[in-house]
Amino acid sequence: MLQINDLNVHYQSKQHPVHALGPISLSVEEGGIYAVIGPSGCGKSTLLHALSGIIVKYSGEILLKGQPLCPKTHSIGFIPQNFGLLPWKNVEQNCLLSLHIKKVGIDSKVRERITYIMEKLDIASLQHRYPNELSGGQRQRAAIARSFIMNPDILLMDEPFSALDALTREEAQELFIAIWNQYKVTTVFVTHSIEEAIYMGKKIVIMSTSPGTLVEIIDNPLFNTENLRENEDYLKLSGHIRSIIKNGWRL
Ligand SMILES: Nc1ncnc2c1ncn2[C@@H]1O[C@H](COP(=O)(O)OP(=O)(O)O)[C@@H](O)[C@H]1O
Ligand SMILES: [Mg+2]
Structure with a gap:
Protein backbone atom coordinates (compact mmCIF):
# COMPACT_ATOMS: atom_id res chain seq x y z
CA MET A 1 0.00 0.00 0.00
CA LEU A 2 2.53 2.59 1.25
CA GLN A 3 6.14 1.53 1.05
CA ILE A 4 8.91 3.66 2.51
CA ASN A 5 12.45 2.60 1.62
CA ASP A 6 15.54 4.13 3.19
CA LEU A 7 13.96 7.55 3.62
CA ASN A 8 16.27 10.33 4.82
CA VAL A 9 15.45 14.03 5.07
CA HIS A 10 18.03 16.79 5.47
CA TYR A 11 17.08 20.44 5.92
CA GLN A 12 19.41 23.09 4.54
CA SER A 13 19.80 25.35 7.55
CA LYS A 14 22.23 28.28 7.00
CA GLN A 15 25.54 26.60 6.10
CA HIS A 16 24.87 23.28 7.77
CA PRO A 17 22.51 20.62 6.56
CA VAL A 18 20.40 19.20 9.43
CA HIS A 19 19.81 15.47 9.28
CA ALA A 20 16.19 15.54 10.51
CA LEU A 21 15.00 12.02 9.74
CA GLY A 22 16.11 8.56 8.83
CA PRO A 23 16.98 6.18 7.54
CA ILE A 24 13.44 4.83 7.72
CA SER A 25 11.94 1.82 5.97
CA LEU A 26 8.33 0.89 6.66
CA SER A 27 5.47 -0.94 4.96
CA VAL A 28 2.06 0.46 5.75
CA GLU A 29 -0.71 -2.06 5.11
CA GLU A 30 -3.95 -1.09 3.41
CA GLY A 31 -6.70 -0.39 5.93
CA GLY A 32 -4.27 0.09 8.83
CA ILE A 33 -4.02 2.84 11.42
CA TYR A 34 -0.44 3.55 12.36
CA ALA A 35 0.36 5.67 15.39
CA VAL A 36 3.85 7.15 15.17
CA ILE A 37 5.25 8.15 18.54
CA GLY A 38 8.66 9.49 19.45
CA PRO A 39 10.46 12.23 21.34
CA SER A 40 10.06 15.88 20.43
CA GLY A 41 12.23 16.90 17.48
CA CYS A 42 12.83 13.34 16.26
CA GLY A 43 11.31 14.08 12.86
CA LYS A 44 7.64 13.04 13.16
CA SER A 45 6.29 16.11 11.36
CA THR A 46 9.10 15.83 8.84
CA LEU A 47 8.01 12.27 8.11
CA LEU A 48 4.41 13.37 7.50
CA HIS A 49 5.57 16.26 5.34
CA ALA A 50 7.52 13.84 3.17
CA LEU A 51 4.56 11.45 2.97
CA SER A 52 2.16 14.27 2.08
CA GLY A 53 4.36 15.66 -0.69
CA ILE A 54 5.06 18.94 1.14
CA ILE A 55 8.74 18.00 1.38
CA VAL A 56 10.01 16.79 -1.95
CA LYS A 57 13.74 16.90 -1.19
CA TYR A 58 14.52 13.55 0.38
CA SER A 59 16.60 10.52 -0.39
CA GLY A 60 15.12 7.06 -0.59
CA GLU A 61 11.81 6.00 -1.98
CA ILE A 62 8.14 6.50 -1.10
CA LEU A 63 5.74 4.31 -3.07
CA LEU A 64 1.98 4.55 -2.79
CA LYS A 65 0.04 1.76 -4.53
CA GLY A 66 3.30 0.79 -6.22
CA GLN A 67 3.90 4.23 -7.77
CA PRO A 68 6.28 6.98 -6.57
CA LEU A 69 4.29 9.22 -4.25
CA CYS A 70 2.90 12.27 -6.00
CA PRO A 71 0.11 14.57 -4.77
CA LYS A 72 -1.04 15.03 -8.37
CA THR A 73 -1.66 11.35 -9.06
CA HIS A 74 -2.47 10.18 -5.54
CA SER A 75 -5.15 11.45 -3.27
CA ILE A 76 -3.51 12.37 0.04
CA GLY A 77 -5.43 13.65 3.04
CA PHE A 78 -3.32 15.67 5.46
CA ILE A 79 -4.56 17.23 8.68
CA PRO A 80 -1.84 19.52 10.06
CA GLN A 81 -1.59 20.47 13.73
CA ASP A 153 -5.60 6.85 -0.70
CA ILE A 154 -3.96 7.70 2.60
CA LEU A 155 -4.80 9.97 5.53
CA LEU A 156 -2.00 11.68 7.47
CA MET A 157 -2.57 13.55 10.73
CA ASP A 158 -0.02 15.52 12.76
CA GLU A 159 -0.85 15.39 16.47
CA PRO A 160 -4.54 15.65 15.54
CA PHE A 161 -5.97 15.89 19.02
CA SER A 162 -3.23 17.64 20.99
CA ALA A 163 -4.79 21.11 20.76
CA LEU A 164 -8.05 19.95 22.35
CA ASP A 165 -8.97 19.91 26.02
CA ALA A 166 -9.21 16.47 27.63
CA LEU A 167 -12.96 15.89 27.29
CA THR A 168 -13.16 17.23 23.74
CA ARG A 169 -10.14 15.13 22.87
CA GLU A 170 -11.73 11.89 24.06
CA GLU A 171 -14.92 12.67 22.18
CA ALA A 172 -12.97 13.50 19.02
CA GLN A 173 -10.93 10.30 19.29
CA GLU A 174 -14.10 8.21 19.60
CA LEU A 175 -15.74 9.99 16.67
CA PHE A 176 -12.65 9.50 14.59
CA ILE A 177 -12.58 5.75 15.25
CA ALA A 178 -16.32 5.50 14.51
CA ILE A 179 -15.97 7.17 11.13
CA TRP A 180 -12.74 5.32 10.41
CA ASN A 181 -14.49 2.00 11.08
CA GLN A 182 -16.99 2.94 8.40
CA TYR A 183 -14.43 3.75 5.67
CA LYS A 184 -11.19 2.07 6.83
CA VAL A 185 -9.02 4.73 5.20
CA THR A 186 -5.33 3.83 5.59
CA THR A 187 -4.10 6.26 8.22
CA VAL A 188 -0.74 7.35 9.63
CA PHE A 189 -0.91 9.75 12.54
CA VAL A 190 1.69 11.27 14.78
CA THR A 191 1.21 11.70 18.49
CA HIS A 192 3.25 12.39 21.58
CA SER A 193 0.59 10.76 23.76
CA ILE A 194 1.21 7.13 24.66
CA GLU A 195 -2.45 6.75 25.62
CA GLU A 196 -3.60 8.09 22.26
CA ALA A 197 -1.21 5.76 20.42
CA ILE A 198 -2.61 2.76 22.30
CA TYR A 199 -6.25 3.77 21.91
CA MET A 200 -6.06 4.74 18.24
CA GLY A 201 -3.16 2.83 16.69
CA LYS A 202 -3.64 -0.67 15.33
CA LYS A 203 0.12 -0.53 14.96
CA ILE A 204 2.36 1.62 17.10
CA VAL A 205 5.57 2.81 15.48
CA ILE A 206 8.18 4.02 17.95
CA MET A 207 10.88 6.42 16.77
CA SER A 208 14.30 7.12 18.23
CA THR A 209 15.72 10.51 19.12
CA SER A 210 16.82 12.82 16.30
CA PRO A 211 17.42 11.95 13.52
CA GLY A 212 14.48 9.61 13.99
CA THR A 213 14.75 5.99 12.95
CA LEU A 214 12.31 3.20 13.78
CA VAL A 215 12.96 1.44 17.06
CA GLU A 216 9.99 -0.89 17.29
CA ILE A 217 6.66 -1.59 15.59
CA ILE A 218 4.04 -3.02 17.92
CA ASP A 219 0.92 -4.92 16.87
CA ASN A 220 -1.41 -3.30 19.35
CA PRO A 221 -3.91 -5.68 20.97
CA LEU A 222 -5.59 -2.79 22.80
CA PHE A 223 -6.71 -0.82 19.73
CA ASN A 224 -10.12 0.77 20.31
CA THR A 225 -10.52 -0.76 23.78
CA GLU A 226 -13.14 0.84 25.99
CA ASN A 227 -12.09 2.00 29.45
CA LEU A 228 -8.51 1.61 28.30
CA ARG A 229 -6.87 2.93 31.42
CA GLU A 230 -8.57 0.32 33.57
CA ASN A 231 -7.22 -2.52 31.44
CA GLU A 232 -4.29 -4.20 33.18
CA ASP A 233 -2.46 -4.81 29.90
CA TYR A 234 -2.59 -1.06 29.30
CA LEU A 235 -0.16 -0.39 32.14
CA LYS A 236 2.27 -2.97 30.81
CA LEU A 237 2.17 -1.70 27.24
CA SER A 238 2.34 1.98 28.15
CA GLY A 239 5.24 1.25 30.53
CA HIS A 240 7.05 -0.59 27.75
CA ILE A 241 6.60 2.29 25.29
CA ARG A 242 7.56 4.86 27.92
CA SER A 243 10.79 3.05 28.76
CA ILE A 244 11.80 2.85 25.10
CA ILE A 245 11.17 6.54 24.52
CA LYS A 246 12.84 7.61 27.78
CA ASN A 247 15.93 5.59 27.03
CA GLY A 248 16.08 7.26 23.62
CA TRP A 249 16.98 3.99 22.03
CA ARG A 250 18.72 3.95 18.73
CA LEU A 251 19.04 0.95 16.48
N1 LIG B 1 12.54 23.97 8.17
C1 LIG B 1 13.50 23.44 8.95
N2 LIG B 1 14.80 23.81 8.79
C2 LIG B 1 15.77 23.27 9.55
N3 LIG B 1 15.56 22.33 10.50
C3 LIG B 1 14.28 21.93 10.70
C4 LIG B 1 13.19 22.47 9.95
N4 LIG B 1 12.05 21.87 10.38
C5 LIG B 1 12.42 21.02 11.35
N5 LIG B 1 13.75 21.04 11.55
C6 LIG B 1 14.52 20.23 12.50
O1 LIG B 1 14.33 18.87 12.11
C7 LIG B 1 14.18 18.04 13.24
C8 LIG B 1 12.84 17.33 13.19
O2 LIG B 1 11.78 18.27 13.33
P1 LIG B 1 10.24 17.83 13.37
O3 LIG B 1 9.99 16.93 12.21
O4 LIG B 1 9.43 19.06 13.45
O5 LIG B 1 10.18 17.00 14.72
P2 LIG B 1 8.91 16.48 15.59
O6 LIG B 1 7.69 16.70 14.77
O7 LIG B 1 9.21 15.05 15.87
O8 LIG B 1 8.91 17.27 16.86
C9 LIG B 1 14.35 18.95 14.45
O9 LIG B 1 15.69 18.87 14.86
C10 LIG B 1 14.01 20.32 13.91
O10 LIG B 1 14.69 21.31 14.63
MG1 LIG C 1 5.93 17.83 15.11
Whole structure:
Protein backbone atom coordinates (compact mmCIF):
# COMPACT_ATOMS: atom_id res chain seq x y z
CA MET A 1 0.00 0.00 0.00
CA LEU A 2 2.53 2.59 1.25
CA GLN A 3 6.14 1.53 1.05
CA ILE A 4 8.91 3.66 2.51
CA ASN A 5 12.45 2.60 1.62
CA ASP A 6 15.54 4.13 3.19
CA LEU A 7 13.96 7.55 3.62
CA ASN A 8 16.27 10.33 4.82
CA VAL A 9 15.45 14.03 5.07
CA HIS A 10 18.03 16.79 5.47
CA TYR A 11 17.08 20.44 5.92
CA GLN A 12 19.41 23.09 4.54
CA SER A 13 19.80 25.35 7.55
CA LYS A 14 22.23 28.28 7.00
CA GLN A 15 25.54 26.60 6.10
CA HIS A 16 24.87 23.28 7.77
CA PRO A 17 22.51 20.62 6.56
CA VAL A 18 20.40 19.20 9.43
CA HIS A 19 19.81 15.47 9.28
CA ALA A 20 16.19 15.54 10.51
CA LEU A 21 15.00 12.02 9.74
CA GLY A 22 16.11 8.56 8.83
CA PRO A 23 16.98 6.18 7.54
CA ILE A 24 13.44 4.83 7.72
CA SER A 25 11.94 1.82 5.97
CA LEU A 26 8.33 0.89 6.66
CA SER A 27 5.47 -0.94 4.96
CA VAL A 28 2.06 0.46 5.75
CA GLU A 29 -0.71 -2.06 5.11
CA GLU A 30 -3.95 -1.09 3.41
CA GLY A 31 -6.70 -0.39 5.93
CA GLY A 32 -4.27 0.09 8.83
CA ILE A 33 -4.02 2.84 11.42
CA TYR A 34 -0.44 3.55 12.36
CA ALA A 35 0.36 5.67 15.39
CA VAL A 36 3.85 7.15 15.17
CA ILE A 37 5.25 8.15 18.54
CA GLY A 38 8.66 9.49 19.45
CA PRO A 39 10.46 12.23 21.34
CA SER A 40 10.06 15.88 20.43
CA GLY A 41 12.23 16.90 17.48
CA CYS A 42 12.83 13.34 16.26
CA GLY A 43 11.31 14.08 12.86
CA LYS A 44 7.64 13.04 13.16
CA SER A 45 6.29 16.11 11.36
CA THR A 46 9.10 15.83 8.84
CA LEU A 47 8.01 12.27 8.11
CA LEU A 48 4.41 13.37 7.50
CA HIS A 49 5.57 16.26 5.34
CA ALA A 50 7.52 13.84 3.17
CA LEU A 51 4.56 11.45 2.97
CA SER A 52 2.16 14.27 2.08
CA GLY A 53 4.36 15.66 -0.69
CA ILE A 54 5.06 18.94 1.14
CA ILE A 55 8.74 18.00 1.38
CA VAL A 56 10.01 16.79 -1.95
CA LYS A 57 13.74 16.90 -1.19
CA TYR A 58 14.52 13.55 0.38
CA SER A 59 16.60 10.52 -0.39
CA GLY A 60 15.12 7.06 -0.59
CA GLU A 61 11.81 6.00 -1.98
CA ILE A 62 8.14 6.50 -1.10
CA LEU A 63 5.74 4.31 -3.07
CA LEU A 64 1.98 4.55 -2.79
CA LYS A 65 0.04 1.76 -4.53
CA GLY A 66 3.30 0.79 -6.22
CA GLN A 67 3.90 4.23 -7.77
CA PRO A 68 6.28 6.98 -6.57
CA LEU A 69 4.29 9.22 -4.25
CA CYS A 70 2.90 12.27 -6.00
CA PRO A 71 0.11 14.57 -4.77
CA LYS A 72 -1.04 15.03 -8.37
CA THR A 73 -1.66 11.35 -9.06
CA HIS A 74 -2.47 10.18 -5.54
CA SER A 75 -5.15 11.45 -3.27
CA ILE A 76 -3.51 12.37 0.04
CA GLY A 77 -5.43 13.65 3.04
CA PHE A 78 -3.32 15.67 5.46
CA ILE A 79 -4.56 17.23 8.68
CA PRO A 80 -1.84 19.52 10.06
CA GLN A 81 -1.59 20.47 13.73
CA ASN A 82 -3.64 23.65 13.22
CA PHE A 83 -6.27 21.65 11.22
CA GLY A 84 -5.53 23.50 7.98
CA LEU A 85 -8.99 24.96 7.32
CA LEU A 86 -9.06 27.98 5.01
CA PRO A 87 -10.32 30.91 7.12
CA TRP A 88 -12.10 32.61 4.21
CA LYS A 89 -14.20 29.54 3.39
CA ASN A 90 -17.08 28.23 5.46
CA VAL A 91 -17.29 24.67 6.74
CA GLU A 92 -19.13 23.37 3.70
CA GLN A 93 -16.73 25.05 1.27
CA ASN A 94 -13.75 23.75 3.24
CA CYS A 95 -15.17 20.24 3.23
CA LEU A 96 -15.81 20.24 -0.52
CA LEU A 97 -12.49 21.83 -1.42
CA SER A 98 -10.65 18.64 -2.31
CA LEU A 99 -13.53 17.48 -4.52
CA HIS A 100 -13.39 20.79 -6.38
CA ILE A 101 -9.62 20.61 -6.73
CA LYS A 102 -9.80 17.03 -8.05
CA LYS A 103 -12.79 18.04 -10.20
CA VAL A 104 -14.96 15.31 -8.73
CA GLY A 105 -18.59 15.78 -9.69
CA ILE A 106 -21.04 15.75 -6.79
CA ASP A 107 -23.61 13.17 -7.84
CA SER A 108 -26.24 11.71 -5.50
CA LYS A 109 -23.83 9.05 -4.19
CA VAL A 110 -21.18 11.62 -3.30
CA ARG A 111 -23.85 13.88 -1.78
CA GLU A 112 -25.05 10.96 0.36
CA ARG A 113 -21.51 10.35 1.58
CA ILE A 114 -21.03 14.04 2.41
CA THR A 115 -24.30 14.19 4.36
CA TYR A 116 -23.50 10.98 6.22
CA ILE A 117 -20.02 12.15 7.25
CA MET A 118 -21.22 15.61 8.29
CA GLU A 119 -23.99 14.14 10.41
CA LYS A 120 -21.79 11.47 11.93
CA LEU A 121 -19.26 14.16 12.93
CA ASP A 122 -22.04 16.43 14.14
CA ILE A 123 -21.16 19.41 11.96
CA ALA A 124 -24.16 19.40 9.62
CA SER A 125 -25.64 22.42 11.42
CA LEU A 126 -22.33 24.34 11.18
CA GLN A 127 -21.94 24.27 7.42
CA HIS A 128 -22.28 28.01 6.94
CA ARG A 129 -19.94 29.03 9.75
CA TYR A 130 -16.40 30.18 9.18
CA PRO A 131 -13.45 28.60 11.03
CA ASN A 132 -13.10 31.58 13.40
CA GLU A 133 -16.72 30.98 14.47
CA LEU A 134 -15.98 27.42 15.58
CA SER A 135 -14.57 25.90 18.76
CA GLY A 136 -11.35 23.88 18.55
CA GLY A 137 -13.29 20.63 18.63
CA GLN A 138 -15.64 21.75 15.87
CA ARG A 139 -12.72 22.86 13.70
CA GLN A 140 -11.11 19.53 14.20
CA ARG A 141 -14.27 17.65 13.26
CA ALA A 142 -14.56 19.78 10.11
CA ALA A 143 -10.98 18.88 9.20
CA ILE A 144 -11.71 15.18 9.73
CA ALA A 145 -14.91 15.46 7.68
CA ARG A 146 -13.01 17.11 4.86
CA SER A 147 -10.47 14.29 4.80
CA PHE A 148 -13.05 11.51 4.76
CA ILE A 149 -15.15 13.27 2.13
CA MET A 150 -12.18 13.31 -0.25
CA ASN A 151 -11.82 9.53 0.22
CA PRO A 152 -8.01 9.67 0.13
CA ASP A 153 -5.60 6.85 -0.70
CA ILE A 154 -3.96 7.70 2.60
CA LEU A 155 -4.80 9.97 5.53
CA LEU A 156 -2.00 11.68 7.47
CA MET A 157 -2.57 13.55 10.73
CA ASP A 158 -0.02 15.52 12.76
CA GLU A 159 -0.85 15.39 16.47
CA PRO A 160 -4.54 15.65 15.54
CA PHE A 161 -5.97 15.89 19.02
CA SER A 162 -3.23 17.64 20.99
CA ALA A 163 -4.79 21.11 20.76
CA LEU A 164 -8.05 19.95 22.35
CA ASP A 165 -8.97 19.91 26.02
CA ALA A 166 -9.21 16.47 27.63
CA LEU A 167 -12.96 15.89 27.29
CA THR A 168 -13.16 17.23 23.74
CA ARG A 169 -10.14 15.13 22.87
CA GLU A 170 -11.73 11.89 24.06
CA GLU A 171 -14.92 12.67 22.18
CA ALA A 172 -12.97 13.50 19.02
CA GLN A 173 -10.93 10.30 19.29
CA GLU A 174 -14.10 8.21 19.60
CA LEU A 175 -15.74 9.99 16.67
CA PHE A 176 -12.65 9.50 14.59
CA ILE A 177 -12.58 5.75 15.25
CA ALA A 178 -16.32 5.50 14.51
CA ILE A 179 -15.97 7.17 11.13
CA TRP A 180 -12.74 5.32 10.41
CA ASN A 181 -14.49 2.00 11.08
CA GLN A 182 -16.99 2.94 8.40
CA TYR A 183 -14.43 3.75 5.67
CA LYS A 184 -11.19 2.07 6.83
CA VAL A 185 -9.02 4.73 5.20
CA THR A 186 -5.33 3.83 5.59
CA THR A 187 -4.10 6.26 8.22
CA VAL A 188 -0.74 7.35 9.63
CA PHE A 189 -0.91 9.75 12.54
CA VAL A 190 1.69 11.27 14.78
CA THR A 191 1.21 11.70 18.49
CA HIS A 192 3.25 12.39 21.58
CA SER A 193 0.59 10.76 23.76
CA ILE A 194 1.21 7.13 24.66
CA GLU A 195 -2.45 6.75 25.62
CA GLU A 196 -3.60 8.09 22.26
CA ALA A 197 -1.21 5.76 20.42
CA ILE A 198 -2.61 2.76 22.30
CA TYR A 199 -6.25 3.77 21.91
CA MET A 200 -6.06 4.74 18.24
CA GLY A 201 -3.16 2.83 16.69
CA LYS A 202 -3.64 -0.67 15.33
CA LYS A 203 0.12 -0.53 14.96
CA ILE A 204 2.36 1.62 17.10
CA VAL A 205 5.57 2.81 15.48
CA ILE A 206 8.18 4.02 17.95
CA MET A 207 10.88 6.42 16.77
CA SER A 208 14.30 7.12 18.23
CA THR A 209 15.72 10.51 19.12
CA SER A 210 16.82 12.82 16.30
CA PRO A 211 17.42 11.95 13.52
CA GLY A 212 14.48 9.61 13.99
CA THR A 213 14.75 5.99 12.95
CA LEU A 214 12.31 3.20 13.78
CA VAL A 215 12.96 1.44 17.06
CA GLU A 216 9.99 -0.89 17.29
CA ILE A 217 6.66 -1.59 15.59
CA ILE A 218 4.04 -3.02 17.92
CA ASP A 219 0.92 -4.92 16.87
CA ASN A 220 -1.41 -3.30 19.35
CA PRO A 221 -3.91 -5.68 20.97
CA LEU A 222 -5.59 -2.79 22.80
CA PHE A 223 -6.71 -0.82 19.73
CA ASN A 224 -10.12 0.77 20.31
CA THR A 225 -10.52 -0.76 23.78
CA GLU A 226 -13.14 0.84 25.99
CA ASN A 227 -12.09 2.00 29.45
CA LEU A 228 -8.51 1.61 28.30
CA ARG A 229 -6.87 2.93 31.42
CA GLU A 230 -8.57 0.32 33.57
CA ASN A 231 -7.22 -2.52 31.44
CA GLU A 232 -4.29 -4.20 33.18
CA ASP A 233 -2.46 -4.81 29.90
CA TYR A 234 -2.59 -1.06 29.30
CA LEU A 235 -0.16 -0.39 32.14
CA LYS A 236 2.27 -2.97 30.81
CA LEU A 237 2.17 -1.70 27.24
CA SER A 238 2.34 1.98 28.15
CA GLY A 239 5.24 1.25 30.53
CA HIS A 240 7.05 -0.59 27.75
CA ILE A 241 6.60 2.29 25.29
CA ARG A 242 7.56 4.86 27.92
CA SER A 243 10.79 3.05 28.76
CA ILE A 244 11.80 2.85 25.10
CA ILE A 245 11.17 6.54 24.52
CA LYS A 246 12.84 7.61 27.78
CA ASN A 247 15.93 5.59 27.03
CA GLY A 248 16.08 7.26 23.62
CA TRP A 249 16.98 3.99 22.03
CA ARG A 250 18.72 3.95 18.73
CA LEU A 251 19.04 0.95 16.48
N1 LIG B 1 12.54 23.97 8.17
C1 LIG B 1 13.50 23.44 8.95
N2 LIG B 1 14.80 23.81 8.79
C2 LIG B 1 15.77 23.27 9.55
N3 LIG B 1 15.56 22.33 10.50
C3 LIG B 1 14.28 21.93 10.70
C4 LIG B 1 13.19 22.47 9.95
N4 LIG B 1 12.05 21.87 10.38
C5 LIG B 1 12.42 21.02 11.35
N5 LIG B 1 13.75 21.04 11.55
C6 LIG B 1 14.52 20.23 12.50
O1 LIG B 1 14.33 18.87 12.11
C7 LIG B 1 14.18 18.04 13.24
C8 LIG B 1 12.84 17.33 13.19
O2 LIG B 1 11.78 18.27 13.33
P1 LIG B 1 10.24 17.83 13.37
O3 LIG B 1 9.99 16.93 12.21
O4 LIG B 1 9.43 19.06 13.45
O5 LIG B 1 10.18 17.00 14.72
P2 LIG B 1 8.91 16.48 15.59
O6 LIG B 1 7.69 16.70 14.77
O7 LIG B 1 9.21 15.05 15.87
O8 LIG B 1 8.91 17.27 16.86
C9 LIG B 1 14.35 18.95 14.45
O9 LIG B 1 15.69 18.87 14.86
C10 LIG B 1 14.01 20.32 13.91
O10 LIG B 1 14.69 21.31 14.63
MG1 LIG C 1 5.93 17.83 15.11
